[in-house]
Amino acid sequence: KALLGNPDLLVLDEPTNYLDLKGVTWLERYLTHFAPAVVVVSHDRYFLDEMATQIWEIDHGRMNTFPGNFSKYRVLKIERDLRQAKEYEAQQEFIAKEQAFIDRYRAGQRSREAKGRETRLGRLERIDRPDLDRSISISSGGASRTGQVVISTKGLKVGYTDGDGPIELLKVPDLKLARGSRTAVIGDNGTGKTTFIKTVLGMVPPLDGFVAVGQSVKVGYYSQGVDDLDDEQTVLESFLDIKNMPFEDARSYLARFLFQAEDVFREVGACSGGEKSRLALARLLITEPNLLVLDEPTTHFDIPSREALEQVLLIYTGTILLVSHDRHLVSLLAESLLVTANGEVDYFKGTFDEWSQAQRESEVQEATARVIKRVKAAPRFQPVKATDPKRRNPAAPVIDMEQVIVDLEDKLKEIETQLQIATVNQDFEAMTRLGEEHISTQSRLEKSLEDWDT
Template sequence: MLVMKQVRFDYDRKPLFEAVAFEIAAGERAVLFGLNGSGKTTLFRLVTGELTPQAGTIECHGEIGLVRQTIESEDMSLLEWVMRSDPERYALFEDVSSGDETRVMRSYERALALDVYNLEQEAKRALTRLGLDGQLDRNINDLSGGEKTRAQLSTLTMKRVDLVLLDEPTNHLDIESIDWLTQWLKQFNGTVLVISHDRQLMDDVATVILELSDGLVTRYPGNYTAYKRQTEEERVRDERAHARYESRKIELLEMIAQYKGWHLKAKATASVRSPGAQKGAANLAVKMKAREQKLRQLEDNRPRKPKEEKTISARFAADELEAKTWLTCEHMTFGYGEPFYDPFSFSIQKGDRISIIGPNGSGKTTLLNVLIGERAPLSGVIQRHPRLKIGYFSQTLERLPETGTLLEALLAHSDIEETEARTLLAHFLFRRDEVHLPIVEASMGEKCRIAFLILYFSDAHLLALDEPTNYLDVATREQIEAALSVYPGGLLLISHDRYFHRLTSRTIELGEHIVIRENDECDGPVDVEQMVRTMDELTKHDLKFFDEAGNLLPFDETSGMNRIE
């Protein structure tokens, strides 16, 4: 269905890809993912034909349907926007609907042949199938993210599409819309290629994972969980093979040095009148050359070095607050002018981890802002412990300074020296001159990482996080998730990344009413200190060598030093 062969693409006169090659078979649901900046969207644009490769070929069989992250459109109704998705038929529709006799007669026969008179009804049926029949007259630019995604999918149902390309389709979708999209993708009987950082979507939908890293695409059958298992097995194999390579290399170098010393000594003491001594020196030279040949062969077949992923290093700290109850709400309402819901009461206890979920527009961010004191409730009482410190991550990143550099932003929100600030920025993937990047020029992913770093210094008892994973790649999400799992304080979380909700033990669900419930499944925080102690204990033992299947070798190859011929 889609085949990419040895594709090279240059960006700013430098190769972004040099030999990308992969294929997706008919009926497969493939997810393309990788670190931010690895070139996923560029690869997508090569598939759609928006960009042309410098070398290689791209073969795509069948009709392509495209769902973008955002819709940029002139003001028009949703119905008109969907009809315009078929440009040829829409141009004829305008002619035959114009009332201008000349235009009508000019386009009449072609319009009949293409069934243009049914275009409007087809668009209405497509929108109805996707639950948008009540939105036909709304301006396309006023729709929510989920509605815009459905609108794009509706255009695909109006024609036969063999391959659907989706670029980060779950960005800004609520959980209900993501569930709907998941079911749509699973029921679609064509081929799917998705760019996504949504691990749950990858688990639910993918039949193959395509990882883009260092300009190459590696194919892994199965979903995200299967990918993690396979890459971990790869890492273990690579580490073992590389350890054997390093050990054997050291052994050969030492043997070569020893033979060389013996040879030079024997050569210096050998006499012309002593053929035996000369022969011994020659034998040592032969053995030295043989070891040099083995070293060359070892280098020629050197195993690949285990990948060192660029991941942030984060561990949040929290001051101690021994009070049992941190926050209470009594008969509280919130909203704008009119309350969104009936009055409700609840409390946040020490160390509580709470998810706030609900459809887009249900008031999740408003509730969060009321709880942390950014907005006042419409009625009722909120009491916070006087010593309670709250760290806030806003999805709009409104608390980031608008001017200055990344380094200056960090120094302004902490009392650390510049050397320590640079070290911390390096842990968050800002290295060397990147620390002087003006905030106004930073990407959203870079701004998110800086916002987290500033949060690191808040020493908050309670972290309030509003969509912390938008614009972050999978590796960074997993590092943030790991850091939050060992954070000793409380957590208020709004996130469309369903993996993150495993960190919480209670949920406030906003819908027709407010429902507060205990989570059935919560993995609980990871005991990092115990993990470190275990690793220290394991590394105390002597190094052992294993074959590719993980079997212990019958002897330590380094003992060969004692068996010099």
């Protein structure tokens, strides 16, 4: 609705939160090439890398601006923070040295010099102490050893049963998830990703086939953050429900998830979405599972918390099965993909970037094949031999109009093929150039046909 209003300024607040891959990709292309000025609030780093040309950072009550996309912002921010820290430390060292001189000679023979230094020191513009960001501090617990095959499926069909009978969502190929593997489940909204995960975990019965969990597997399931939390419990009580331990140990552990001081006595129902997600993650990791099943784990997380979670998962030695629309997380973590589409699960051995490249190449090939098929099916110009020789001007140079028309038709079809490929690749510069060339060639062809008729 906001896009259809043809605004001069488009303001978007977390626009990718509930969009699937297809929706996010379309939005990125629109905002990058067609939209007016855009101000967007987002924690989606992949999205910000694709569309942002400037970053406005709100940090400890101050607004800072950086040129470029998110990746460039991170580099510039680190450089700025290091520079500010060095400047602050140098000034503090200077202040301490001056103050020591003032204190030593305040009442001695050099009291006038000491007083002058004290005056100058009082007028010195102080550099603020660099602020430190609060972020989750998580260490990865050791994952106990499992059998070689952690999860396997055979003839599995995923779905649910309602009043009209079974509704099949997905046919799953026979799978074997190996110990230590990292697999991401991706696909459009509504294709059955969460139902697939719940079927694998035995929470939803399969319509057909079976799932086998390997030997010594201890599952840790993160269900979009907050499903199992009791709003009436305090944060501390909710945590202790999972693992009983001394209060001080529990409070120390929760502090690493930013629940400090009196925060642990707040009711879960009064917590924000991000706080509930952090609590759910704390409850999960304290159990030290050797199979992590994560369903949209970064929802409600700010960027520092997402990065902290990524570092934990990168050094985690167990097996990971992940459902996520967070392309940065999937790109960083997954070694293979399960892609849900058209009622089936396709296994892709490779990273998200490799899959994305394969998808683009496939789209280009399909688009080219469609254009070639259309070109072959299009009727070609059939010349009709002129019967009245008087219609040709004997003084005019001889022009083979038949060949001119055939050449223009061939050129038009070639432009259409290139234009289709440029459209698939979102090469908007080429699209503009080819579009103008198509109009010009079409005009020349029409003029040549008129000349031929007359």
